Amino acid sequence: MKNIKNKLFSKEPVEIGPESGYDNYIMAIESSCDETACAIVKNGREVIANVVASQIKTHAQFGGVIPEIAAREHLDSINIVIDEAFKQAGDLKPEDITAFAGTVGPGLVGCLLVGLNATKTLALTYDKPFIGVNHLNAHLCGNYIDTDLKPPYMALLVSGGHTQIIDVKSYSEQEILGETIDDAVGEAYDKVARLIGLPYPGGPRLDKLAQEGNPKAFKLPEGKVDGYNFSFSGLKTAVLRLVKSFDGQELPVNDICASFQETVSSTLLKKVKKALEEKGYKQVVIAGGVAANSEIRKKIFNLENEGYKVFAPPMKYCTDNAAMVASCAYFNTNTFDDVNTEVFSRVKC
Numbered sequence: 404m405k406n407i408k409n410k411l412f413s414k415e416p417v418e419i420g421p422e423s424g425y426d427n428y429i430m431a432i433e434s435s436c437d438e439t440a441c442a443i444v445k446n447g448r449e450v451i452a453n454v455v456a457s458q459i460k461t462h463a464q465f466g467g468v469i470p471e472i473a474a475r476e477h478l479d480s481i482n483i484v485i486d487e488a489f490k491q492a493g494d495l496k497p498e499d500i501t502a503f504a505g506t507v508g509p510g511l512v513g514c515l516l517v518g519l520n521a522t523k524t525l526a527l528t529y530d531k532p533f534i535g536v537n538h539l540n541a542h543l544c545g546n547y548i549d550t551d552l553k554p555p556y557m558a559l560l561v562s563g564g565h566t567q568i569i570d571v572k573s574y575s576e577q578e579i580l581g582e583t584i585d586d587a588v589g590e591a592y593d594k595v596a597r598l599i600g601l602p603y604p605g606g607p608r609l610d611k612l613a614q615e616g617n618p619k620a621f622k623l624p625e626g627k628v629d630g631y632n633f634s635f636s637g638l639k640t641a642v643l644r645l646v647k648s649f650d651g652q653e654l655p656v657n658d659i660c661a662s663f664q665e666t667v668s669s670t671l672l673k674k675v676k677k678a679l680e681e682k683g684y685k686q687v688v689i690a691g692g693v694a695a696n697s698e699i700r701k702k703i704f705n706l707e708n709e710g711y712k713v714f715a716p717p718m719k720y721c722t723d724n725a726a727m728v729a730s731c732a733y734f735n736t737n738t739f740d741d742v743n744t745e746v747f748s749r750v751k752c
């Protein structure tokens with residue numbers, strides 16, 4: 404199907420995507436949370452430039468992301484990451500860009516506004532199409548970078564705000580089969596990390612300590628939810644009880660981390676396998692910040708021994724980045740064309 408986008412001023416039609424018959428260079432901007440990122444991607448899969456300015460150090464002192472501070476930092480970094488992306492792209496000039504894409508949501512509104520307004524300004528200045536991108540779809544599209552992945556496939560999307568199993572039927576057609584009914588996986592990681600006294604960002608730190616611990620040290624409960632849905636709040640409460648049971652004595656931190664990680668990763672694996680079997684798919688992808696987790700990756704990659712083809716973005720395309728946004732715009736995965744599209748904070752279908 405043809406994917407026609409109009410240039411903003413001249414309204415000249417531009418065909419975008421795999422069927423356009425020429426090389427597309429999409430510049431994308433991502434600013435939904437605490438990374439200011441800009442990338443240029445050729446034909447949805449080849450990264451020409453990839454720049455990420457992380458705010459982790461700023462927010463670490465507060466134990467989490469402070470939205471107002473994050474928005475201000477995006478303002479400070481946005482022009483720098485755009486300039487740096489063009490530097491990395493060598494001879495490629497703004498005029499050579501096929502379209503400008505930016506994350507519309509979900510995310511922190513003040514943060515999204517900075518990146519999206521920069522995107523719209525670039526599209527208006529250079530008279531190119533504007534493409535608005537959903538951050539969650541962008542995470543899935545991180546799997547198209549440097550691979551030959553094509554739908555259909557089953558996707559496990561695990562981030563700080565979401566936990567979903569998605570049936571990706573085509574580049575633009577998806578069905579959410581199940582999701583968390585309470586905490587997202589990343590949220591559970593961050594909360595448990597805080598419970599046991601780990602500094603922000605908790606998820607990756609917990610992952611590291613888990614690798615030194617015994618995953619069978621403590622039996623923790625898996626959330627019992629029907630179908631493809633998940634629940635992680637009971638598990639979090641179980642860890643809280645476990646911590647309290649030590650009554651101030653030194654915690655076996657590594658063992659607690661390993662046992663928690665084992666419970667989470669087994670739950671995710673079970674539901675992914677169930678979805679693969681029921682739909683008869685042979686390809687599975689993982690995406691989102693938590694797809695960087697060592698044990699979740701290991702368990703999902705073990706499916707290769709059962710004949711499945713497994714995709715997971717390399718670490719730099721797992722956590723927030725703009726290359727995945729550019730790829731999402733190229734493959735037209737539920738994008739927004741209207742330059743008046745407003746940012747949104749929560750999932751919008």
Ligand code: KG4
Binds near residue numbers: 562696
């Ligand atoms: O996708 P992402 O960068 O931001 C959004 O939520 O959109 O994901 C961030 C989440 C955080 O909760 C962070 O703790 C978690 O991903 N995370 C991890 C790991 N790396 C990042 N959780 C567990 N293990 C990791 N290695």
Ligand code: ZN
Binds near residue numbers: 538542562691722
């Ligand atoms: Zn994200």
